[in-house]
Amino acid sequence: MSRLAMVIDTRRCVGCQDCVVACKTENQTPEGFNRDWITYITKGRFPTLSMSIQSERCNHCDDPPCVSCCPTGASHVHDFGGIVLVDKDECIGCKACVASCPYDARYMHPDGYADKCTFCVHRVEHGQDPACVSVCPTHCMYFGDLDDPESEVSKLLASRKHYSLLPEAGTKPRIFYLE
Amino acid sequence: MTPIEVISTARSPVTDPHVHVWGWEIPVYLFLGGLTAGLMILSGYALWRGRRNPRPEASFALASSGLFGVGLVTISLGMVALFLDLVHKPYVWRLYLTFEPTSPMSWGSWILLLVYPVLALGVLLDPPRVLRERVPAVARLRRLADSDRARRWFGLVSIAVGVGLGAYTGLLLSSLGARPMWSSSVLAPLFLVSGLSTAAAFAHWVTPVPEESEQLARLDNALIVAELAMLAFFLIGLVSSTEVHARAAALLLGGPYTAVFWVGVVGLGLVVPLVIQSLVVTRRVAHTPLAPILVLLGGLVLRFVLVSAGQISHWSRL
Structure with a gap:
């Protein structure tokens, strides 16, 4: 089974929010909710400051707590690429998955079910990139299979210094940021 | 290096400043579920020890149909609260098409399915006369309910x-590791002991049998002491763990929940009733419903504090 992942080059990302708009347009998320977002982080002490920008979304964790806590099996790991998905016809809206996510990647859709990034499964199953990756004007986002050593994401992770978000929460996230 | 500023476009009026997951419904359900569990354990223990209700007909002594009946009411009110919390209400039946062994909520939904028949059978131990006279099956069941063996089992x-x-009810929260305050295995025994304590308080309040009042007041004192110890273990565990867990504990130790936790839960909910009931069992004051009522309110506030503060605790740096 493949393990689809995203690698984002923080040196190239300018925080333009094109990925956010692309996702909203592609997935028609309701007003007031986003499946992906930008975080601007300032570190240091004035005047010696550094700023970094991260495009964030569901980490499609290898060990997803949202799946193990779901009482109906609505949250599940998809056969294709290990993408973490929600079957809205099985979701009862108990919100356990929302509470279980250390990344706050989920929200309750106004129609009553838990919703989040799908890695644009409807696109990637047909060989396309997720909408956010495909529109990035600086080409800072890469998408591919971690289990394939020849994939672009595997090569980048093998050659560049990188980090993931809150690895200490123990969910084995699959979104990586190049430093 | 700790960031000095984080701006996130994830925030919207809906999620800001925190993803608000559970409102009043879940703490109310956790309280009523714990109370029901306590009533089942107390009455079950009394039955196991061969106790018979000294006054048949609907009284509220231990091992009476009255207390099981109260359990039916409290668990049903809890289920109403639980149902109100669901956002996708018409899909609730999906819980019973599957069993998910890793999900405490799935375990809970199936346990609740066992709770109802047990409580209903408990009511039928000494069924109200109307039921006995009108429904022959109930009268037959009564003969079985008279058997010591059947009552013990x-x-x-x-x-x-x-x-x-x-x-x-405690495991449900402690399995959600993304909220550091809840990731403590003490929560399950804490909620169990708190449920038992509130049930002992309730039974103490309503029992018509003087000897039982005495026993239940003593039992509740022991349970309150156990609960205080568990709260101490809970806080020590968090404070001595990682930075995020210590920060979660700080919500109760100087943070926004300090007053309601120490005054509402520890003070009025545990210490004051413990003092009153210690005076009661040493014959210095008469039995008063004040102590049990404080214990019951304290149990409710405990769940409100832990559910609300737990949601605010988080892993991220800011």
Whole structure:
């Protein structure tokens, strides 16, 4: 089974929010909710400051707590690429998955079910990139299979210094940021 | 290096400043579930020890149909609260098309399915006269309910299902590791002991049998002491763990929940009733409903504090 992942080059990302708009347009998320977002982080002490920008979304964790806590099996790991998905016809809206996510990647859709990034499964199953990756004007986002050593994401992770978000929460996230 | 500023476009008026997951419904359900579990365990234990209700007909002594009846009411009110919390209400039946072994909520939904028949059978131990005279099956069941063996076995079943119900209400929260305040294995026994304590308080309040009042006041004192110890273990565990867990504990130790936790839960909910009931059992003051009522309110506030503060605790740096 493949393990689809995203690698984002923080040196190239300018925080333009094109990925956010692309996702909203592609997935028609309701007003007031986003499946992906930008975080601007300032570190240091004035005047010696550094700023970094991260495009964030569901980490499609290898060990997803949202799946193990779901009482109906609505949250599940998809056969294709290990993408973490929600079957809205099985979701009862108990919100356990929302509470279980250390990344706050989920929200309750106004129609009553838990919703989040799908890695644009409807696109990637047909060989396309997720909408956010495909529109990035600086080409800072890469998408591919971690289990394939020849994939672009595997090569980048093998050659560049990188980090993931809150690895200490123990969910084995699959979104990586190049430093 | 700790960031000095984080701006996130994820925030919207809906999620800001925190993803608000559970409102009043879940703490109310956790309280009523714990109370029901406690009533099942107490009555189950009394039945197992061969106790018979000294006053048949609907009284509220231990091992009476009255207390099981109260359990039916409290668990049903809890289920209403639980149902109100669901956002996708018409899909609730999906819980019963599957069993998810890793999900405490799935365990809970199946345990609740066992709770109802046990409570209903408990009511039928000494069924109200109307039911006995009108429904022949109830009269036949009464002959079975008179058998000491059957009563003892039923008591054990009631204890087992009650422990499952009471422990799961805490396990439900402690399995959600993304909220550092909840990732403590003490929560399951804490909620179980708190449920037992509120049930002992309630039974103490309503029992018509003087000897039982005495026993239940002593039992509740012991349970309150156990609960205070568990709260101490809970806080020590968090404070001595990682930075995020210590920060979660700080919500109760100087943070926004300090007053309600120390005054509402520890003070008025545990220490004051413990003092009153210690005076009661040493014959210095008469039995008063004040102590049990404080214990019951304290149990409710405990769940409000832990559910609300737990949601605010988080892993991220800011």
